[in-house]
Amino acid sequence: MTTRAQTAGRQAAARRREGTWIEAVLAHLVFAAVIVFFLAPFVWLLTAAFDADAQAYIRWPSQLTLDNFVRVFTEHDFGRALANSALVAGLTMLLDVVAVSLAGYSLSRMDLRFKSAITYGVLLLQTMPLSATMVPIYGLARAVGLRNSYLGLILIHAAIELPFLIWLMKGFFDSVPRYLEEAAWLDGRSKLRALVEVVLPVARNGIGVVAGLSFLAAWAEVLMVIILVDRQDMFTVPLAFYQVLRTRGGYTEVQYGMVAAMGVLYLVPVMVIFFATRRMMVRGLLSSARGL
């Protein structure tokens, strides 16, 4: 027998189910809108790059062509820019991994005086707007001869990301149990070798995350390159974009097809790195969050 209360309860439950159904549709619509919003530039990049007569808006290519890709290498020295970017980002990554391993490990393990002050001081550095340091960095680089130099670019790029990466890596090291390195010390290893042979392999997801983030940040960085580089053969990819602006009859004309082709080429390595390391990244970021 069904009581009135039971019936009312069932109706309420049905309303709730209806509510969740509407909510789900709404949520999906919002997600779809967000995705469309963020995806639009990429759609433009992909369509314009293969369009013989690319425009500043999204459209199906009037005529499919690979011409844009050929021209960025023939009319402009885009290969050189790619090589410069790869060199700078690659070495920045190496430098960051070494520096961050040592600094993060020290902050994680050593009983330092003023350790929390140092640790938060590092974080404070990260919060400073980069543009505020533009002028002194320019002056400093000029004074020590690091303008138009790969070393200058690598040092500054490595330094920009260092505070955040140190914090991240400290978190990874915090999640590696201390007894592992203690076991290695007792097995006869020095502290540095124990770090390299035992702690780093165990924290390899963290190293992967640090390396990936460091490479991507240096690969994408524009401001410091503008300040430090004015020789065309040292241009990295972001600066190369300016080269496809051309002046004709007093007007500045943008060659959208070539800009898009460059954009695609610029994105490919990022995508490759992301998809190659995404598992490691997710696992690494999760374990870092646990360690913090």
Place this chain on the structure above:
Amino acid sequence: MARVEYDDVTKQFLGQQDRAAVDHLTLDVADGELLVLLGPSGCGKTTALRMLAGLEYPDSGDIRIDRRSVVGLEPKDRDVALVFQSYALYPHMSAKDNIGYPLKVKRMTEAERDRRVTRVAEMLSLGTLLDRRPARLSGGEQQRVALARAIVREPRVFLMDEPLSNLDAKLRTHTRTELKALQRQLATTTIFVTHDQAEAMTLADRIAVLDRGRLLQLGTPDELYNRPVSLFVAQFIGSPPMNILAAQVRNGTLVAEGVWRLPLGRRVDATEVSLGIRPEAIALSEPSADAQAAEVLVSEPLGSETIVNVKLGNALVKVRAAPHVRPDAGATVHLRADPARMTLFDAKTGAALP
């Protein structure tokens, strides 16, 4: 040859200003001996062990191996092996590489390394597991790999920090036996830390009981069991633990819990004492003038014996009886104590009276 000496060692941790983790510890471990550091958690036993390993530094005092101070030495230069409670196996290496790691560090050739790893693996029946990573080994197997890694080096001293506590009860008892046999066979000086008195009793040549950083008693398992120096040691060792009864000394006799009169075979100056008596030092007997009547609370048959719990005054007394003896709750039994096996403690300080 490795003799270990702690000489007046004190260690205090930052943020623990009120007391030292290890408080003026002086201890001498003979070559080839298996010494157990026993105490409740926080008693300083692990800290004492870690100081010998070089993972902590003493604030004062000296630690010597073979008469040479190791205090200034890095862990890697001390030639001691430590088996961690959590085993501390390198997760990115196979069991074989884990065991062989200390040999690799010593730059031993691969052939020699293989030979030694194989020999130790055989000793610990690890043969078929050598290619597995630690994550694919059971707790007991991981424990044996950790042990193999310590043994393969042939160190001067083995240090073991509660290596059995993560095993299930059955495996723990089994491994305990194996460990003891192994230590006898290798005859390497071993310091073993545990909070489990049964483990300490079965393994040790000598036991050092620690509490609050202080060494309370050092002796063979028999000495600790039969002649504890304090109430703490008396209650910590033995299962079920020693019965402790409040007692008064009156005219050369002892009155426990206000009712049980016991002969006192010697002169005791104190009047208020604590009487310590092991469950097996009390017998259930026929009613007689010198036997104390008491009411049974509950009998606990254990198969090999029965623990009879009786009520005496306000105290609960445990009596170890033969397996077939199972008095019902509420029944009256008669207790008779062996005067030679009674220990008296100062009621205030807890120190054993002579």
